Amino acid sequence: MIWRAAVATGVLVLACGVGVAAAQTTGPATAPAAAAPVTWSLAIHGGAGVIERSRLTPEQDQAYRAALSEALAVGAAVLARGGSALDAVEATARLMEDNPLFNAGRGAAIGADGTVTLDAAIMDGSNQKAGAVAGVMTTRHPISLARQVMETTRHVFLIGAGADQLARERGLEQVENSWFITPRRWRMLEQVLTEDGLPLPPRPPGLDLPPRPTSSMAGAQLAEDTRSVESRFGTIGVVARDSAGRLAVGTTTGGLTGKRWGRVGDAPVIGAGTWADRSCAVSATGTGEYFLRLTVARAICFEAERPGTSLQQAADTVIHRDLTGMGGDGGVIVMNAAGEAVFSLNTEGMYRGQVSSAAPARVMIYADEADGLVGTAAAARPH
Numbered sequence: 289m290i291w292r293a294a295v296a297t298g299v300l301v302l303a304c305g306v307g308v309a310a311a312q313t314t315g316p317a318t319a320p321a322a323a324a325p326v327t328w329s330l331a332i333h334g335g336a337g338v339i340e341r342s343r344l345t346p347e348q349d350q351a352y353r354a355a356l357s358e359a360l361a362v363g364a365a366v367l368a369r370g371g372s373a374l375d376a377v378e379a380t381a382r383l384m385e386d387n388p389l390f391n392a393g394r395g396a397a398i399g400a401d402g403t404v405t406l407d408a409a410i411m412d413g414s415n416q417k418a419g420a421v422a423g424v425m426t427t428r429h430p431i432s433l434a435r436q437v438m439e440t441t442r443h444v445f446l447i448g449a450g451a452d453q454l455a456r457e458r459g460l461e462q463v464e465n466s467w468f469i470t471p472r473r474w475r476m477l478e479q480v481l482t483e484d485g486l487p488l489p490p491r492p493p494g495l496d497l498p499p500r501p502t503s504s505m506a507g508a509q510l511a512e513d514t515r516s517v518e519s520r521f522g523t524i525g526v527v528a529r530d531s532a533g534r535l536a537v538g539t540t541t542g543g544l545t546g547k548r549w550g551r552v553g554d555a556p557v558i559g560a561g562t563w564a565d566r567s568c569a570v571s572a573t574g575t576g577e578y579f580l581r582l583t584v585a586r587a588i589c590f591e592a593e594r595p596g597t598s599l600q601q602a603a604d605t606v607i608h609r610d611l612t613g614m615g616g617d618g619g620v621i622v623m624n625a626a627g628e629a630v631f632s633l634n635t636e637g638m639y640r641g642q643v644s645s646a647a648p649a650r651v652m653i654y655a656d657e658a659d660g661l662v663g664t665a666a667a668a669r670p671h
């Protein structure tokens with residue numbers, strides 16, 4: 289049953305450790321033939337949702353692929369020089385937080401009150417230590433704040449003003465809340481609030497907006513794009529395995545556009561959007577309410593412990609049976625102790641990428657995409 293669902297949605301099995309891109313659509317997952325041992329491995333996502341080829345211009349498509357490639361390169365450099373999985377996760381996430389293309393840090397989704405509130409979590413699989421923050425408003429890099437919570441306090445989860453205060457005390461860079469706000473996200477907020485019949489909050493001073501579409505055609509296009517972009521989520525997540533065999537994970541998000549009442553999603557909740565132990569690490573993206581109810585990240589690692597269950601089967605069981613069955617949408621990146629990385633999603637797309645000591649970088653956007661080789665590896669690909 290579940291396999292039929294997986295095949296129908298074109299989920300990819302990406303077997304890390306295979307020298308050349310060896311992506312295949314799922315049926316019952318097959319083991320990669322003679323996989324080379326993996327020293328280190330990294331996988332990332334930049335959000336999942338309605339990402340159809342017809343919706344992205346070639347320029348947008350290229351911009352996302354470039355951003356994903358750049359993020360992979362940063363994390364890979366840390367791991368290749370023997371750095372820890374935690375350092376790789378933090379460095380990669382920081383870069384993605386700064387990129388306005390993603391819904392994390394600058395360019396994050398804006399709440400109904402016109403402010404950005406950020407959620408993040410980090411977890412060290414080697415000892416199951418974790419740090420998380422929610423409702424952060426002035427800390428430029430929430431992932432680094434989550435790490436400070438984990439490493440320098442006796443707590444796991446801090447929220448709101450207290451979290452930002454810890455960031456100040458630890459010397460983490462502070463910014464005005466308006467620094468996170470981009471014109472594109474503001475237009476998105478206006479669209480969502482208008483559709484919901486809610487009042488528009490005052491616009492931050494100095495935010496120059498692109499002109500509103502004048503024709504009804506362009507207006508319809510904006511509405512369409514907004515719905516599409518909004519449902520793309522854009523949360524960022526990183527899983528890594530270092531050369532000492534340790535797993536780590538990090539996730540950062542601005543949540544959902546137009547969110548209200550102090551809403552917190554799954555991303556900072558340990559076990560829901562973020563989880564790592566000695567044998568399995570998961571970062572999720574999607575409508576957080578469903579991921580919370582299913583504790584998706586921990587559930588996948590639990591499934592993976594069943595004898596005879598592949599990592600892909602574990603991920604697909606939770607995403608295609610449980611999440612889809614509940615009416616939720618989104619995707620995950622999953623890594624095991626061997627550095628094998630898999631993706632599972634029930635949406636049209638998920639910005640994602642993967643690289644390891646044994647396989648070149650690849651980035652992918654659409655659900656059915658099988659080959660995302662980057663740079664020289666792409667040039668060498670047989671046509």
Ligand code: ASP
Binds near residue numbers: 335336553
């Ligand atoms: N999972 C995030 C949340 O619900 C949103 C996302 O993945 O884009 O807050």
